[in-house]
Amino acid sequence: MxxxxxxxxxxxxxxxxxxxxxxxxxxxxxxxxxxxxxxxxxxxxxxxxxxxxxxxxxxxxxxxxxxxxxxxxxxxxxxxxxxxxxxxxxxxxxxxxxxxxxxxxxxxxxxxxxxxxxxxxxxxxxxxxxxxxxxxxxxxxxxxxxxxxxxxxxxxxxxxxxxxxxxxxxxxxxxxxxxxxxxxxxxxxxxxxxxxxxxxxxxxxxxHAGYLIDLGLQSAMVNLDSTILRIVAGPYSVGLYQAGTKIAYGFCTAIGVISNVMIPRNSRRFSEGDRIGVIKSITWGFLSVGLALGVTNYGVMTLLMPKVYGDHFSSIIVLAPILSAFLVARFIASGFGIILVLANEARARILALSVSVAVLVCGCAWLGARYGAVGAAATLLASTLVTAGLMLVAVNQTRLSSVCR
Known part of the structure; x- marks a missing residue:
């Protein structure tokens, strides 16, 4: 080995x-x-x-x-x-x-x-x-x-x-x-x-102010939804929403498994010019793992979690398809984010996260007030898709710049 x-x-x-x-x-x-x-x-x-x-x-x-x-x-x-x-x-x-x-x-x-x-x-x-x-x-x-x-x-x-x-x-x-x-x-x-x-x-x-802003926006992506939901829908909706998202975020920790090894291992390779090879391996790696865990998350939330949490949380089943799709989108966005870290493109990450936070705030205030935990979950998915899309544009620019060299 x-x-x-x-x-x-x-x-x-x-x-x-x-x-x-x-x-x-x-x-x-x-x-x-x-x-x-x-x-x-x-x-x-x-x-x-x-x-x-x-x-x-x-x-x-x-x-x-x-x-x-x-x-x-x-x-x-x-x-x-x-x-x-x-x-x-x-x-x-x-x-x-x-x-x-x-x-x-x-x-x-x-x-x-x-x-x-x-x-x-x-x-x-x-x-x-x-x-x-x-x-x-x-x-x-x-x-x-x-x-x-x-x-x-x-x-x-x-x-x-x-x-x-x-x-x-x-x-x-x-x-x-x-x-x-x-x-x-x-x-x-x-x-x-x-x-x-x-x-x-x-x-x-x-x-290191750029990384501070990046972290602040990431924290906002993870925590603002529950904060806003508490205001517009009350603690009961927060409890249901957190019960569902904790499962999805639990699977998201696999991102750390990959990135903890991938960043140190690919840092020198990326800086020495093999950008396209690194981009391909990271993108396909995160996509495949994200799809596998998205399917697993759906099964866990629909079959296992209602029994584990108890009868009071049985309605989290309706969150399963939304949060499973969010999980796949989160892995894709994280793969692009790691590529931007290796390229030292903090501005691109900040821009993508800034737009996503704006979507999260507006969407959660509107949909959360109307549909409670389901509305907050839908907003989380939408904001993550925005992050992935904007980071994809930045990664593509990084790839093109390496070809031009």
Whole structure:
């Protein structure tokens, strides 16, 4: 078995552990709280995600792309970006505290905000491990973490039907894993991480502003629909909608399996001129996997999920064809997005996502108010198709430019 094959397997095991663990937690909470309270929890989960945009600032693809090419293993890159994260986290925390004091369910919102921020550090350190080829360590550590956090969070939910305690269990489990990963990353480098002056960190943040905007738009694509649906249709519709989309997004994590290996492996090949070959392999790879998982998603949502979620969620069957089509479109768009990352075409990604977010906001406000969860799902599909179409145009321009050379 080649090293690339092993990397794919370990990456799959890692993301499978993350997906199964996370999905099981959300299903358990849905059964415990029912559509109404589950909708409240998930709507605040979606709103809190926006506060994590700044500390995250979208540089995971940069780490995967650049650290794999760096002679020193990317220590300078990792050190600089970690300083930026710390600086932006310090700027975000006061806003989280202020909003927690103002908003209803403020404690839940504050804890979920802290959960999302801790998640950004988990993603950051995992990206470093992948770039250094430590896929096996990631798979083992994430499997152990997922099992332990799964037991912890579900136990808290069953013992106490308090949204505050469930939110606290989310945060504590993420924080513990982030600390473990940080310790492992520091062992990879002989040099020690040092704090940079704030001015230097802000300068670095500004140089990566394109990735921050890209991430913000991606976050809007994932979380705005539930936020708007809560306003126009209420938490019950959010609960049904999230119950369906969690399944589809669970399958979407296969995107990470492919991209975690594909970006580092194709970065040098793409930069050395084999653009057309890379574009073909990525496009067909994502399309074939997307079609297979779209069919699987339809079967799972129609045959299995109504029994797993319980009678209160039986109506999610009507979302199955829409969300299955969304899944295929999402894979196609993600393949094009990876090509644009390799081509360093952040502007094209931002343009595509900006138009898609506009479609999502307008469509969800209109169709969500009229048709509830079904309208929101239809809007999600439409906005994803717009993303795929606009990115296809940009990828085609990239291909033509390589031919002209």
């Amino acid at each position: 080649s090293k690339i094959d092993r990397d794919y397997i370990f990456s799959f095991l890692s993301i499978a552990a993350r997906t199964v663990g996370g999905l099981t937690v959300f299903i358990a909470n849905a059964r415990i709280f029912g559509p109404e309270q589950f909708g409240v929890l998930m709507s605040w989960f979606a709103v809190a995600a926006f506060l994590a945009i700044l500390p995250n600032f979208g540089v995971v693809p940069v780490i995967l792309r650049d650290c794999a090419k760096a002679i020193d293993g990317g220590f300078r890159i990792v050190s600089d970006l970690l300083n930026v994260k710390l600086c932006l986290t310090a700027a975000t925390v006061p806003f989280a505290i202020l909003l927690s004091a103002i908003l209803p369910d403020g404690v839940v919102f504050g804890l979920l905000s802290a959960t999302h921020i801790a998640d950004t550090y988990i993603d950051f350190f995992l990206a470093v491990l992948r770039a250094r080829g430590k896929f096996r360590y990631e798979a083992v550590s994430y499997s152990i973490y997922s099992a332990l956090s799964l037991i912890f969070i579900i136990l808290v939910g069953y013992l106490s039907t308090s949204l505050e305690l469930v939110a606290l269990s989310f945060f504590l489990s993420r924080l513990a894993f982030a600390i473990v990963l940080m310790a492992r990353v520091t062992q990879l480098y002989e040099d020690k991480f040092r704090l940079l002056p704030i001015r230097r960190s802000l300068f670095l943040a500004k140089s």
